[in-house]
Amino acid sequence: MDRFFSVENKVVIVTGGSGFLGSQYVNAFQGAGARVINWDVATGVDITRPASVKNAARAVLKKFGSIDVLVNNAAFNPQVGEKSTSENNWAPYERFSLRVWEEELKTNLTGQLIATQVVAPQMIKQRSGSVIFASSDFAFMGPNNSIYKSGQFKDIAYITSKAGVLGLMRSWAAYLGPYNVRVNALVPGGMRRNQPPSFVKKNSRLNMLGRMSRPGEYSGAVLFLASGAASYITGSCLVVDGGRTAW
Numbered sequence: 001m002d003r004f005f006s007v008e009n010k011v012v013i014v015t016g017g018s019g020f021l022g023s024q025y026v027n028a029f030q031g032a033g034a035r036v037i038n039w040d041v042a043t044g045v046d047i048t049r050p051a052s053v054k055n056a057a058r059a060v061l062k063k064f065g066s067i068d069v070l071v072n073n074a075a076f077n078p079q080v081g082e083k084s085t086s087e088n089n090w091a092p093y094e095r096f097s098l099r100v101w102e103e104e105l106k107t108n109l110t111g112q113l114i115a116t117q118v119v120a121p122q123m124i125k126q127r128s129g130s131v132i133f134a135s136s137d138f139a140f141m142g143p144n145n146s147i148y149k150s151g152q153f154k155d156i157a158y159i160t161s162k163a164g165v166l167g168l169m170r171s172w173a174a175y176l177g178p179y180n181v182r183v184n185a186l187v188p189g190g191m192r193r194n195q196p197p198s199f200v201k202k203n204s205r206l207n208m209l210g211r212m213s214r215p216g217e218y219s220g221a222v223l224f225l226a227s228g229a230a231s232y233i234t235g236s237c238l239v240v241d242g243g244r245t246a247w
Helices: 020-031 050-064 098-126 156-179 197-204 219-226
Strands: 011-015 035-039 069-072 129-134 181-188 237-240
Touching: 011 020, 011 050, 011 098, 020 035, 020 069, 020 219, 035 050, 050 098, 069 098, 069 219, 098 129, 098 156, 098 181, 129 156, 129 219, 156 181, 181 219, 219 237
Parallel strands: 011 035, 011 069, 069 129, 129 181, 181 237
Antiparallel strands: none
């Protein structure tokens, strides 16, 4: 069973691996014995620029000779309670900034396309690989804006991009299936991250377990999708949301 779920020595790329969720995935893969590469602006890789991604991929292949897993995690997601978050991201939809819209979709959607376009040829050559797209429970539902501060509305660009990710995932799954490359999506709910207690209380009421997820609770799902235990799973969504979208 240990071998069945093993990712030991797999070459794994995590985009946005310096962020809140990405760093959890990086740590989980490293702890499981994988060889992990972090593609993040903090490490010099801009997934919205094809040249940057191609250079990064060449470096990975030069060092390791293969790419076994790509976790398309990088995304911009405004967080409740973060002082660095612009009010533009919480604006009423009729006044939502087109500049913000374009910037978010460039990272959240176009960046995932670019990363996959660059990595896919190597996986096709290998006749193996696993691509994991990070989506959101918002891809399946509209936002309950009553849980946010009065006058704030969940970022429409984020929601739209995460729904679009599922289209990307299914398209790549169909395209890469003949080459034995699996493509799936992780669909997480909300994770506890120093949000105001009032928000945590309201958000927790929206799922069957009555709480937000804790750091680390998505990592097992990502490791599973990357492992041989998921060898017959492609074109699918693995929902890890405490039952919110099932209610």
